[in-house]
Each structure stands twice: as structure tokens, then as C-alpha cells.
Amino acid sequence: MDAERLVQLLERVRAGKLAVPTAVAQLRHLPFEDLGFAKVDHHRALRQGFPEVIMGQGKQTKDIAAIVAAMRRHRTNILVTRVDAEKISQLKRLRIGLKFHPTARAATWIGKPIKITGKGTVLVVCAGTSDIPVAEEAALTASMMGNRVAKLFDVGVAGIHRLLENRLRLDSASVLIVVAGMEGALPSVVGGLTDKPVIAVPTSVGYGASFNGLSALLGMLNSCAAGITVVNIDNGFGAGFAASLINRL
Helix, strand or coil: CCHHHHHHHHHHHHCCCCCHHHHHHHHCCCCCEECCCCEECCCHHHHHCCCCCEECCCCCHHHHHHHHHHHHCCCCCEEEECCCHHHHHHHHHHCCCCEEECCCCEEEECCCCCCCCCCCEEEEEECCHHHHHHHHHHHHHHHHCCCEEEEECCCCHHHCHHHHCCHHHHHHCCEEEEEECCCCCHHHHHHCCCCCCEEEEECCCCCHHHHHHHHHHHHHHCCCCCCEEECCCCCHHHHHHHHHHHHHC
16 A cells, blocks of 8 residues: 555545445555565555565565465555566466566566656666666666656677767766676766766676676776766666665655
8 A cells, every 4th residue: 555545545534435444444454464474565655655576586486476466455566576487487377467577587567557756767778788687677667666767778888889879868867777797887987977876787797707796796886987876786676766766856
């Protein structure tokens, strides 16, 4: 339940259109619903402006389905992250009505129309096509949270003219998410070209000395460009969430 639904519920009670016991029944699972193996936080949208997100990694498919069912009863918009092809296939067989986004390794369900609450555009930039899954996770997260999202892919520093050709797109964004693996140089370049917040996302893409994204992470943390914030390796979700909070201000 979010603030809008809570206000509607209370207004119906005040107007005599909804009995108090019925309202209490709808509120009884606030702030959370205990499923035994999980405690679903139905109160999170009231506190943070977006419902609890289900991380699919490490969860059994049947447990993901049970959490989704609990959230659907509240007609909550649902985002499930980190679901691989095998789990997507299993969830499809359960027919729980999710929409799958294979490149982003995610699934969604829309319980109420998504309202655009972001003040501007979140631009997701990625260095190479190998970084696209993390970039798509960031873009999907920001979109689900009510932002206009644009994408600019395959503009890494190995061919920096591709980035400079899109300078106007960088300037028109309110927040930029910049995703890169290898040495992680792209956020520094973008940060030096714009006066907007830049959220850097290191990916685990790269050869041996990239240490599964550690080199990119350290490179971004040591950037000489001001105004860059860095999230964890492959954390497109965290970048999309942070960008959304910034874009609401």
C-alpha cells in the first residue's frame, strides 16, 4: 500500500462508503505480512515511495511466486530482479502473470498505472554491449519508479567520438547512470562533460586483471571528475533506485 491508496481508503471510510471492519481487514497486513519463510513489507511504499523489490537470486521459484501473490493481493507494482533464464522458464510455467525482461534479468507486474514523478529524464549510458544487461536493469528500475528514461549504449572510451556525438543528450538529462566494465573510465569522461549528477556502475565485464569488476570499481572510486557517486559491481538496480530519488527532488 502506498500513500495514495491509504488516503483513498480513509476517504471512503469517512464518506461512509466503506465499513470500518472492512478497512481494518485491508490494513491488517501493515506493516508486513508473515509468509513463514518471508515477511513481505507492504509498508515500504509509504516509507520510501516504492514497494519492496524482490531479489530473485538465491530464492526458490515457488518462494518468488508466493511473494508475488502476496503483493498482487495489494495491487502493488512488482519488480523482481536477478532472475536467470531457468527461473524465468519455471515462473512462466506457474502462470503468475509476470512480464519478463530477459536482458535486464528481471520481471514486472503492474498493479496500478505508473505515474511520472521524476522531474526530468534519467539517461542510462553504457560503455559496451557486454554491459547492457546491467544498464537495462538500471533503466527498468528507474522506469518502474516513475521516471522518463532514455538510453545511450555502446559509447565507451575506445571510440570516444561516439560519446561526443551525443553531447546534447548528456546535457538534456537530469541524472545520468553510467555503466562500464574493463578499466571503468567512462563515468570519469561523462562526469567531466556535464554538470548533472553521475551515478557510476562498475560491471564484472573484463579480462583477468579486471578481477570481476574490482578494477572498474576502484577506477570509478578514484575518479578525478567531481560529482560522481559509485554503486557496487553490477548493481544496476541500486543505481536506478538512487537516480529516481535524485530525480524527484
